[in-house]
Amino acid sequence: METDPPKRRRIQRSPSPTYKLDDEDDSYEPYVPVAQRRAAKLAKLSSLTSSSAREKAKRQLEELLAKEDAEQEEESRRERARKERTLLLEAQEVHSRKAAEDAKKTEIEKAEEVDAEILAAIASRRKLASDLELAKGISYSESLKTSWQPPKYIRDRTEEQHRRLREKYHIIVDGEDIPPPIEHFEDMKIPQQMLHFLRSKKIITPTPIQLQGIPTAFSGRDMIGIAFTGSGKTLAFCLPLIMMTLEEEVRLPFIRGEGPVGVVLCPSRELATQTYENVLAWTAALSKDGKYPRLNTLLCIGGISMGDQSHVLNKGLHIVVATPGRLIDMLEKKRFTFNNCxxxxxxxxxxxxxxxxxxxVRNIMSFFKRQRQTLLFSATMPRKIQDFAQQSLVRPVLVNVGRAGAANLDVLQVVEYVKQEAKMVYLLECLQKTAPPVIIFSDNKNEVDDIQEYLLLKGVEAVAIHGSKTQEERQYAIKAFKSGAKDVMVASGVASKGLDFNDIQHVIIFSMPKEIEDYVHQIGRTGRSGKTGIATTFVNMNTPEQTLLDLKYLLIEAGQKVPPFLQTIEDPRISQNGSFRGCPVCGGLGHGVSNCPKLEDVQRRQMASQRAVHDGGGGY
Incomplete structure (x- = not known):
């Protein structure tokens, strides 16, 4: 059966628009040239019959024509001026206006504006996070959860009681839900084996950074710890790591290929070695009576054979103490992973x-596969670095004992003006001030070798350490000096960061470093763990005035004697009310960002690395 084709429906279209082609609008007035308008007015004038009317109209017409001519001339003049005006003239006018405004500003205001521009330029740094977290936009809002909590009687204290205790020990804290300070190691719930070992080393009560820092780290909080040199920072971050690792091992023992639980990063091989030896001693003390299992710790630094520690890698790995370069190499070779770190x-x-x-640091971060607890410790941490670090941590707690970058108050600082050619002779006199051991610092590697050679010729038992020496030479120098076989160590800045030598009574700074941070670290090799010490610094006309100004303010802040030649140095930044602010990049009190030696050094390194890449350098 055939079906009829469907009928087409007529689609109703909207009417087409109509366009008005002819000008039918009566209000529209076509343009009439000036000449035609004048001719029409003259014709109208001639049509007037009355002579007085014609005369009056003629005067009106002449006035109107004169006005039109003047307006046309003015418009032509403005047009010519617009054509003659250039961008250069405009720029010159803007510059002259800016110069007039700048003339009204003081030198201090100008310097502050320059500093603000530089800070804005270096402020756009990405936060410290792994590449995976940055790529996926992963961020954490809660700290790591731990099983530790303070004793009940401490938890029951009021916030006012906590505040008074912090004030007693000059502890400054900042952050949310800050864990309470604890005055005794026993109340921190540390195993008895560890307590006995600490007592054997005459560590009876926690130092201020430990008093607040250890409970903060035990609570799983990210932390920025700032305290002067020799204040016990190493125990403050190693003890929480050991306790965390011990808990993991007791819960389920590690087997080959597993771990580590935590990593400690150090800027130098010597500091990493010292931290590693401390961790070995503390973990050995815990496992001494067999109640707790032995924890495996790996030292991961350049200059040593990792094959010598194969016995550690062949078992479960708990803790790694490392320098960045060798750690990256081991992670890339997959000798171990950070999957559970x-x-x-x-x-x-x-x-x-x-x-x-x-x-x-970013490269190392990229190997983490899970959230981590991050702790940052230093004696010198300028405000700029603190702000950057806080952006990278999860609900961080800032624990500050004294001003960041301030000198240790247990060190007597003596600054002496010594001519360059007289330094060596005067050095022998300074060595007579105290009994050995003594450390002598110089930033110049060749000068380090020269000083050692001179002292050996004078019959002084001296060793030298700097970055160009082999790892074996560096280890021998530190071992001989620590054991007392050598009386004097001549060192570059490599020995100034965190190294702990027993009973150093005297530090001599042969050449004052440009960065005041380095000076603080160098004098901090003495006056450690509550003991006192002397630091003698040689300065002369070769020392930059800005460095001397930093040194002057540091002496004033520490209540030390300021020699007359330093007192005569004036600070151009001081306003009429006598106030001044330190550099937020390096923490120096005697200069601003615009002339910061640390920033200059960083820029110089960056330019050198860019040149190496451009020239095809940087290979293996």
Whole structure:
């Protein structure tokens, strides 16, 4: 059966628009040239019959024509001026206006504006996070959860009681839900084996950084710890790591290929070795009576054979103490992984996350596969680095004992003006001030070798350490000096960061470093653990005035004697009310950002690395 084709429906279209082609609008007035308008007015004038009317109209017409001519001439003049005006003239006018405004500003205001521009330029740094977290936009809002909590009687204290206790020990804290300070190791719930070992080393009560820092780290909180040199920072971050690792091992023992639980990053091989030896001693003390299992710790630094530690890698790995370069190499070779690593501490953190080391730290971060607890410790951490670090941590707690970058008050600082050619002779006189051991610092490697050779010729038992020496030479120098076989160590800045030598009574700074941070670290090799010491510094006309100004303010802040030649140096930044602010990049009190030696050094390194890449350098 055939079906009829469907009928087409007529689609109703909207009417087409109509366009008005002819000008039918009566209100429209076509343009009439000036000449035609004048001719029409003259014709109208001639049509007037009355002579008086014609005369009056003629005058009106002449006035109107004169007005039109004047307007046309003015418009032509403005048009010519617009054509003659150039961008250069406009720029000159803007510059002259700016110069007039600048003339009204003081020198201090100008310097502050320059500093603000530089700070804005270096402020756009990505936060410290792994590449995976940055790519996926992963961020954490809660700290790591731990099983530790303070004793009940401490939890029951009021916030006012906590505040008074912090004031008693000059502890400054900042952050949310800050864990309470604890005055005794026993109340921190530390195993008895560890307590006995600490007592054997005459560590009876916690120092201020330990008093607040250890409970903060036990609570799983990210932390920025700042305290002067020799204040016990190493125990403050190693003890929480050991306790966290011990808990993991007791819950389920590690087997080959598993771990580590935590890593401690250090800027130098010597500091990493010292931290490693401390961790070995503390873990050995815990497992001494067999109640707790032995924890395996790996030292991961350049200059040593990792094959010598194969026995550690062949078992479950708990803790790694490392320098950045060798650690990256081991991770890339997959000798171990950070798949289950949940603790990261950076000692001398301002150096580790400084512009020169930031890429290495980011590279290490990229190997983490889970949230971690991050601790940053240093004696010198400028405000700029603190702000950057807080952006990278999860609900961080800032624990500050004294001003960041301030000198240790247990060190007597003596600054003496010594001519360059007289330094060597005067050095022998300074060595007579105290009994050995003594450390002598110089930033110049060749000068380090010259000083050692001179002292050996004079019959002084001296060793030398700097970055160009082999790892074996560096280890021998530190071992001989620590054991007392050598009386004097001549060192570059490599020995100034965090190294702990027993009973150093005297530090001599042969050449004053440009960066005041380095000076603070160098004098901090003495006056440690509550003992006193002397630091003698040689300065002369070769020392930059800006460095001397930093030194002057540091002496004033520490209540030390300021020699007359330093008192005569004036600070151009001081306003009429006598106030001044330190550099937010390096913490120096005697200069601003615009002339910061640390920033200049960083920029110089960056330019050198860019040149190496451009020239095809940087290979293996």
């Amino acid at each position: 949940k603790f990261l501490c950076m000692d001398e953190a301002d150096r580790m996350i400084d512009l020169g080391f930031e890429d290495d």
